[in-house]
Each structure stands twice: as C-alpha cells, then as structure tokens.
Amino acid sequence: MLAKRIIPCLDVNAGRVVKGVNFLELRDAGDPVEIAQRYDEQGADELTFLDITASSDDRDIILHIVEACAEKVFIPLTVGGGVRKVEDVRRLLNAGADKVSMNTAAVNNPQLVADASAKVGAQCIVVAIDAKQTSPGRWEVFTHGGRNNTGMDTIEWARKVAALGAGEILLTSMDRDGTKAGFDLALTRAVADAVSIPVIASGGVGNLQHLADGVTEGRADAVLAASIFHYSEFTVRQAKEFMQQRGIEVRL
Amino acid sequence: MISVAVVDYGMGNLRSVAKALEHVAPQARVTVTDSAGEIAAADRVVVPGQGAMPDCMRELDARGLRESVVRAAATKPFLGICIGLQMLFGESEEGDASENVRGLDILPGRVPRFPVAAMQIDGGTKLKVPHMGWNNVSQSDRNHPLWQGIADTSRFYFVHSFYVDPATPALTASTTEYGIHFTSAVSRDNIFAVQFHPEKSAQAGLQLLSNFMSWKPS
Numbered sequence: 001m002l003a004k005r006i007i008p009c010l011d012v013n014a015g016r017v018v019k020g021v022n023f024l025e026l027r028d029a030g031d032p033v034e035i036a037q038r039y040d041e042q043g044a045d046e047l048t049f050l051d052i053t054a055s056s057d058d059r060d061i062i063l064h065i066v067e068a069c070a071e072k073v074f075i076p077l078t079v080g081g082g083v084r085k086v087e088d089v090r091r092l093l094n095a096g097a098d099k100v101s102m103n104t105a106a107v108n109n110p111q112l113v114a115d116a117s118a119k120v121g122a123q124c125i126v127v128a129i130d131a132k133q134t135s136p137g138r139w140e141v142f143t144h145g146g147r148n149n150t151g152m153d154t155i156e157w158a159r160k161v162a163a164l165g166a167g168e169i170l171l172t173s174m175d176r177d178g179t180k181a182g183f184d185l186a187l188t189r190a191v192a193d194a195v196s197i198p199v200i201a202s203g204g205v206g207n208l209q210h211l212a213d214g215v216t217e218g219r220a221d222a223v224l225a226a227s228i229f230h231y232s233e234f235t236v237r238q239a240k241e242f243m244q245q246r247g248i249e250v251r252l
Numbered sequence: 253m254i255s256v257a258v259v260d261y262g263m264g265n266l267r268s269v270a271k272a273l274e275h276v277a278p279q280a281r282v283t284v285t286d287s288a289g290e291i292a293a294a295d296r297v298v299v300p301g302q303g304a305m306p307d308c309m310r311e312l313d314a315r316g317l318r319e320s321v322v323r324a325a326a327t328k329p330f331l332g333i334c335i336g337l338q339m340l341f342g343e344s345e346e347g348d349a350s351e352n353v354r355g356l357d358i359l360p361g362r363v364p365r366f367p368v369a370a371m372q373i374d375g376g377t378k379l380k381v382p383h384m385g386w387n388n389v390s391q392s393d394r395n396h397p398l399w400q401g402i403a404d405t406s407r408f409y410f411v412h413s414f415y416v417d418p419a420t421p422a423l424t425a426s427t428t429e430y431g432i433h434f435t436s437a438v439s440r441d442n443i444f445a446v447q448f449h450p451e452k453s454a455q456a457g458l459q460l461l462s463n464f465m466s467w468k469p470s
Contacts, residue, residue, distance in 0.1 A: 001387070001388065001429060002379075002385050002430060003385060003407060005385050005386065045385070067267075070268050071271045071274075071275075074268075074275070074453070074457060074458055075409070075452055075454050076409060076411075076452050095267070096268055097265075098268070098411075098452060120302075121303030121304060123302065123303075123382055123384065124302070124303075167382060167411075196380055196381060197380055197381075198380045198382075198384050198385070221384075251386040
C-alpha cells in the first residue's frame with residue numbers, strides 16, 4: 001500500500017540552511033547537503049529546499065547545492081523559491097531536482113504552470129499555495145510570504161492549478177505557520193478532497209500527533225515540517241514510528 | 253573497466269540516474285550519452301525516462317536512437333526505468349487517440365492509464381493519480397539476480413499515471429497494489445525494467461542498481 005510521506009523542509013539562504021520565526025532573526029543552521037544526508041539517514045521520504053535568498057546575485061548558489069545533494073542523497077528532492085520562468089524549472093531539474101515548486105509566479109502567471117508542465121511533465125511541477133482564513137469556510141490565497149492577499153479562493157485556485165497541469169500541491173496555512181498549533185485541518189481536508197492530485201500539508205506542526213492528524217483528519221498525502229526536525233525535537237524515524245502505531249501506512 | 257551508457261534523449265532526470273550508478277559502482281565508467289556509437293560500445297545500457305511517452309518516443313526518434321535502444325535491449329544487460337519500461341511495449345493509451353503512440357514493441361503488452369473508477373480504497377477514499385510515493389514491490393521471481401539483497405515487499409519510489417500490462421504473465425518480475433494490482437517490474441533474458449525510480453529509492457534502489465551493475469544474464 002502506498003505510504004504517507006514525511007517531508008522535512010529546509011530554508012536555504014545564500015547557501016546555508018537557516019531557521020527563524022516568520023522570516024525574522026534568521027540563524028545559521030548548517031550545511032544543506034549535510035542536513036539533507038542526516039534526514040535521508042533518518043528515513044525521510046523526500047526533501048524540500050526552499051530558497052529564500054533575497055539577492056539575485058546569489059541565486060545560482062542553490063543550483064550548486066542541488067547538484068551536490070544529488071550526488072549524495074538518493075531520495076526525491078523538491079526545490080522552490082524564486083522560480084519565475086520555464087527556464088528556471090529546467091535548470092533546477094538539470095541540476096538534480098526531481099520536482100520544482102512555484103508559488104507567486106504561478107499566481108502572477110498561471111500559464112507558467114501549464115507551460116512548465118507541458119515541457120517537463122506534471123510529475124515535476126508542484127504548486128505551493130499559501131492560504132489564510134478570511135471568513136468561516138473561506139481561505140484566500142496569499143503571496144509574498146503572507147503579505148499580499150490575492151483575493152482568490154484557495155479551493156478554486158487548487159482546482160485550477162490541478163487542471164493547468166500541476167502534479168502536486170504544497171498547501172501552507174499562513175494562520176498556523178510558526179504557531180506549533182497543528183495544521184489547519186479543515187483547510188487541508190477541503191483542498192485534499194477537491195483535487196485528484198496529491199496534497200502536502202504544511203504549516204503549524206508542533207508535535208507528532210499533528211503530523212498524524214494531517215493524514216487522518218486532513219486527508220493529506222504527505223506532511224511537511226521544518227522546526228520539529230531542525231531543533232532535533234524529534235527524528236523523522238520517531239515521527240514514522242508514531243504514525244505507524246496509529247495505523248498510518250509509512251515507509252520504515 | 254565496465255562501461256554503462258545512460259541514454260540521453262532529453263527526457264528525465266539523467267543526472268540522478270548517473271550519480272546513483274557512480275555511487276554503487278565507483279569503478280565503472282558511467283556516461284550520459286545521445287551517441288549511437290557510445291551506446292553500441294557500452295557493456296550495459298540504462299534507459300531512463302520521465303514525462304509523457306509520446307514526447308519520449310518523439311525525442312528518441314529525433315535523436316535517431318530508436319535503433320540503438322532496440323539493439324541494446326537485444327544484446328546486453330539492459331535496465332529500463334519508468335518510461336524506459338513503458339516504451340518497451342507496443343501501444344500506449346497516452347496522448348491523443350489519433351496519435352496512436354507506438355512503443356518499441358520489444359515486449360508484448362499495453363500501457364494503460366490507471367482506471368479512474370477503480371481508484372478507491374476502503375471507505376471510499378479516492379486514490380490520487382499520479383501514483384506518487386513509496387509503495388511495496390512484491391517480487392514474482394525472488395531468485396532473479398536483480399532482487400538479491402532486497403527484502404520482498406520493500407518500498408520503492410513511484411511517480412506515474414500509466415502502467416504496463418504485459419500480454420504474458422511470465423514477463424512480470426514484480427507487482428504493486430494501487431487500486432489495481434499492476435506489474436511494477438518486468439524481466440526477460442537480458443532485460444530488466446522497472447516502473448519505480450531506483451535512483452530515488454534510497455537503500456533498496458541503490459541495491460537494485462548495484463545488482464544490475466554486476467548482473468550476468470545467462
């Protein structure tokens with residue numbers, strides 16, 4: 001039976017993994033390739049690198065990291081951040097990424113999702129959606145790390161990107177991100193039920209029960225977390241054992 | 253020195269395949285190539301592939317590599333991965349019906365899409381397509397050299413919407429359950445081909461690639 005995936009996420013700034021709260025007070029957390037190897041050894045099912053490098057001069061650093069990672073880590077790697085053109089997608093895939101995630105660029109230019117999907121295949125295209133609740137039962141799509149409200153309904157946008165050719169949706173609750181209060185399960189479930197492509201739940205994980213809830217209550221196909229793994233509160237293996245004890249199919 | 257050619261026809265994550273082969277066989281010469289000469293000269297050939305089969309066949313033909321791949325599949329240890337498996341068969345449902353995409357017709361069978369109606373599990377939960385993630389691979393012939401050192405039902409990483417349906421059960425080297433019971437690997441003589449991605453399947457995948465590099469088909 002297909003296993004539910006656990007995906008550690010690494011924020012990369014100018015070549016280093018950083019951690020911080022809401023993009024403030026970024027602190028150096030180490031070398032991306034070393035950290036990727038550690039998660040691989042713990043049994044991570046995939047890895048996600050989110051490039052948050054602000055300076056365009058340093059944009060190519062992520063390509064070298066992806067190349068180095070592809071030589072040492074033999075599990076799927078998704079890379080996002082700063083992807084604006086089909087050419088950006090191709091460069092990341094050629095460097096060794098398996099999937100490329102796009103967020104603001106997809107909102108600004110939905111055709112990019114269709115073009116990239118046609119060029120490299122839907123299985124390589126992840127659309128990241130940052131959603132915030134604006135009224136009961138309604139979540140709107142935000143960009144620029146939650147600062148810009150597009151006014152679009154998240155469920156409709158999810159359906160649209162799936163139709164355009166996205167192979168997967170990375171869904172982050174901006175309300176929960178950084179709170180450690182757990183996923184927004186109603187949001188996760190609404191999106192997971194609305195589309196026929198896999199949905200990765202993100203934002204708010206504070207303990208292992210939250211990860212399990214994302215799958216059982218939220219119906220997510222995969223769960224993504226950063227801080228609970230970075231701070232070594234839990235290993236990926238502990239997370240998987242916890243989920244397995246609760247009857248969730250995992251790769252151990 | 254053993255040489256292995258990874259056939260480059262512009263489709264898929266060739267770098268990952270090459271790096272994984274180098275990792276398991278540091279002594280081997282691994283070349284990513286679109287040269288018919290190099291493919292003919294290599295001791296072993298790997299045909300990866302990603303995306304849509306119609307595009308893959310078009311790109312393969314555009315580079316004039318159809319003949320090289322067919323010859324390699326007939327003469328030396330040959331590993332197909334994902335579309336590299338699917339293209340060994342005759343007819344794919346992928347693409348427009350009018351396109352009538354033909355594979356290489358090396359093995360008898362079809363390449364259908366996961367049937368939407370069957371894609372449900374207990375409780376009515378619908379299964380997502382593409383089939384993406386780590387799934388169990390049940391070995392049909394556990395004595396096959398490519399399965400050595402890999403526990404039966406080990407998980408491998410899959411990403412696909414189409415699967416192969418061989419006309420002869422003897423071709424099936426493993427099966428996997430996803431709504432339906434499908435063939436996840438095939439073998440015949442010097443050919444071994446898998447629907448999953450060994451280059452992305454951690455230890456189990458590396459073991460399979462290592463087995464391929466030392467495989468001596470009888």
